[in-house]
Amino acid sequence: MMAPFLKYGVFGSETSLVVAFLLGIGFGFALERAGFGSARKLVSQFYLDDLAVFKVMFTAIVTAMLGVTYLSWIGFLNLSLVYLVPTNLLPQIVGGLVLGAGFVIGGYCPGTALAATATGRVDALTYGAGLYVGTLLFAEAYPLVKGLHTATPMGQTTIPQYFNLPYGLVVFAVVLMALGGFAGAGWVEKKMATQRTIEPTAS
Amino acid sequence: MRELVLTRHNDLIDPLVRVWGWEIPVYLFLGGWVAGMMILVGYFLLRGRNREDTCVCSVLPGTSFVLLSLGMGALFLDLEHKLYVWRLYTTFEVTSPMSWGAWILLLVYPALAAAFALRPPGILRDLFPAVDRLSRRLDTPVGVRGIAAANLVLGIALGIYTGILLSALGARPFWNSAILGPLFLVSGLSSAAAFGHMVARHQEERELLARSDNVFLAIELFVVALFLVGLLSSSQAHVAAARLVLGGPFTAPFWVLVVGAGIVIPLMIQLLAVTHRIAHTPVGPLLVMAGGLALRFVIVAVGQVSHWAKV
Amino acid sequence: MVSNTHVSRAPAPYSNPYLAGIGLGLVLLAAFVFVGRGLGASGGVSAVVASGLHAVAPEHAHRLEWLSGRLAGDASPLKEWLVFEGMGVVLGALLSGLLARRAMVVVEKGPRVSRRARLLMAFFGGSLMAVGAAFAGGCTSGQALTGGALLNLGSWAFMLMVFAGAYAVATFVKWQWR
Numbered sequence: 308m309m310a311p312f313l314k315y316g317v318f319g320s321e322t323s324l325v326v327a328f329l330l331g332i333g334f335g336f337a338l339e340r341a342g343f344g345s346a347r348k349l350v351s352q353f354y355l356d357d358l359a360v361f362k363v364m365f366t367a368i369v370t371a372m373l374g375v376t377y378l379s380w381i382g383f384l385n386l387s388l389v390y391l392v393p394t395n396l397l398p399q400i401v402g403g404l405v406l407g408a409g410f411v412i413g414g415y416c417p418g419t420a421l422a423a424t425a426t427g428r429v430d431a432l433t434y435g436a437g438l439y440v441g442t443l444l445f446a447e448a449y450p451l452v453k454g455l456h457t458a459t460p461m462g463q464t465t466i467p468q469y470f471n472l473p474y475g476l477v478v479f480a481v482v483l484m485a486l487g488g489f490a491g492a493g494w495v496e497k498k499m500a501t502q503r504t505i506e507p508t509a510s
Numbered sequence: 511m512r513e514l515v516l517t518r519h520n521d522l523i524d525p526l527v528r529v530w531g532w533e534i535p536v537y538l539f540l541g542g543w544v545a546g547m548m549i550l551v552g553y554f555l556l557r558g559r560n561r562e563d564t565c566v567c568s569v570l571p572g573t574s575f576v577l578l579s580l581g582m583g584a585l586f587l588d589l590e591h592k593l594y595v596w597r598l599y600t601t602f603e604v605t606s607p608m609s610w611g612a613w614i615l616l617l618v619y620p621a622l623a624a625a626f627a628l629r630p631p632g633i634l635r636d637l638f639p640a641v642d643r644l645s646r647r648l649d650t651p652v653g654v655r656g657i658a659a660a661n662l663v664l665g666i667a668l669g670i671y672t673g674i675l676l677s678a679l680g681a682r683p684f685w686n687s688a689i690l691g692p693l694f695l696v697s698g699l700s701s702a703a704a705f706g707h708m709v710a711r712h713q714e715e716r717e718l719l720a721r722s723d724n725v726f727l728a729i730e731l732f733v734v735a736l737f738l739v740g741l742l743s744s745s746q747a748h749v750a751a752a753r754l755v756l757g758g759p760f761t762a763p764f765w766v767l768v769v770g771a772g773i774v775i776p777l778m779i780q781l782l783a784v785t786h787r788i789a790h791t792p793v794g795p796l797l798v799m800a801g802g803l804a805l806r807f808v809i810v811a812v813g814q815v816s817h818w819a820k821v
Numbered sequence: 822m823v824s825n826t827h828v829s830r831a832p833a834p835y836s837n838p839y840l841a842g843i844g845l846g847l848v849l850l851a852a853f854v855f856v857g858r859g860l861g862a863s864g865g866v867s868a869v870v871a872s873g874l875h876a877v878a879p880e881h882a883h884r885l886e887w888l889s890g891r892l893a894g895d896a897s898p899l900k901e902w903l904v905f906e907g908m909g910v911v912l913g914a915l916l917s918g919l920l921a922r923r924a925m926v927v928v929e930k931g932p933r934v935s936r937r938a939r940l941l942m943a944f945f946g947g948s949l950m951a952v953g954a955a956f957a958g959g960c961t962s963g964q965a966l967t968g969g970a971l972l973n974l975g976s977w978a979f980m981l982m983v984f985a986g987a988y989a990v991a992t993f994v995k996w997q998w999r
Contacts, residue, residue: 310855311854311855312854314857321757321761321762322757325762325770327905328908329770331910332912333848334913335909335912335913337844338845339918340840340921341836341845348835354995354999362838363839363841366839366842366845368966370842371846371849371850371853372969372970374847374853375970378850389853389971390857392959393975398957399958399975402958407985407990408949408953408989409946409949409953411987412942412994415947416961417954418910419961420862421911422913422918425912427925427926427927428928428929429928433940433943433947437950439870439951440944440948441947441950441955442867444952445887445955446874446885449885450886456955463973464975466972467972477972489839766908779916788922789922793915
């Protein structure tokens, strides 16, 4: 086992911030390449005429998942040292619904808003202002919502652990599901007769 | 700021100095930037570019005048005995960088004023006939060459002095490097060229400034490397000082803000711009200038933490 | 190299979504391998809010339970992994946008909505999203993408709910986009 490098002391936590910056450059570059610096492109997912959000996201998930599975299978990556956000099912369901609504209303999610601001989208700037205000409101109102925020704690758990399934089987199922989804996405885009892929804004 | 003696063993500097706030880095940045602009003005004047209406060399002296005054204001705020500033000018101490700096600054203003007077804004000419007369008197081949030489020489002196000011403090191992002077000089030049690139109206000048800024940034990268290698191959205290930005608590600000966002990324953007793969935007220059400011902040902060004790 | 002296004006089309997805997945994988954590964004916002509030009203900031953890140590709350990652995102997106001539000052909106209404909606959506991300402990990057690749149970539940919430509301804000 050699990875995660930070956990095995290859570099310290201060240096990990430099790594964060470099990874961020890659992240931002990929987001912008995909068209996620444009709110019109992002929300088209929810009007079913350009399903790039689904395609990009699931390709990324499958790529990283296969990579993680392979690297831990050959004994390079210690998966138990990769941080897993603890599951709190109820607040995550509520939070997901609220966040989904905010996505189609605001046009971005926090990461894509950064990419959009960097490329000059003014609406991403006011969206970002909203993020700060919302975060501050949540922090101020925390005593009122703490009950919901900490409800149904289940600790760090994965789908294979929770349903007691072999890890490889779940990976295989996700890959199949994604491939099915990609085929379905192509079909839906064709079915939506407009068949418009959202192209970049021209000045 | 109370006086720091230049040698060790002073309760203000061992083990840590924490007496310099934002004023000194801002002053060092503005001073370096102005130094760079004086060198550029000198160069453009020597090339006879001041004949052109759109020459950036008619914008830079006035800007420098304002920026240097802001920097001096910051420096003044930092002084504890504000009323005794004039005493710097009653003496000249060959071994004191403060004394050198005070005198250089005194000469810089007239050099900038003369460069400004070569091409004063039309409104000034109309309002004050004296300005117009002065401008005519200076605008001779000898006059222009003299002003160019003064700006070049004083610019280089000012740029190096901002680094020497720190490196003369032998008590701080991180600053105790002869390379700090050239580093601040080339960083000031890169800020100046970036600013010129941003405000130049003449196509050819803009291209020239962008290309030279890229050269300055590349040199700056090299000088940063030399600076760190120099510290690493010196005494144990110097090695410990270098470690502060090589895994130590200042690693992230140094590599991300100064080197990454302040040198490498704008260099990439401007390389694309000068090869006409992307349009010229103010983004690169703004990053360069922010990086120059970050360099002064990080160097001043790290220096104050680096020490000789306990090694 | 053939030098093309005139920068052509039209923005380049976006990349193939599957290629962009593979690129994104490899960055995510690198994050797992190098630091043992995934990508994120909303945590960076909390860090900035904590540090801003700490600068304005330090005592009040420490009293807020949800933020106080970020103010516990000696170091600034801005010395946070996601803040540095966020700086990288800005510069990476900027590089990509400049290269493809897609970087321009513009408001993204449909034809039927005024700029002002769109900017207000963006603000409102942003604040809603912050609350959702706070409840869920992450956003589309930190939860859906990162947790999705790690087969995190909560992240998958969250991800399905994001799509459900967005599709449920989409009809009501169609005037903004179409």
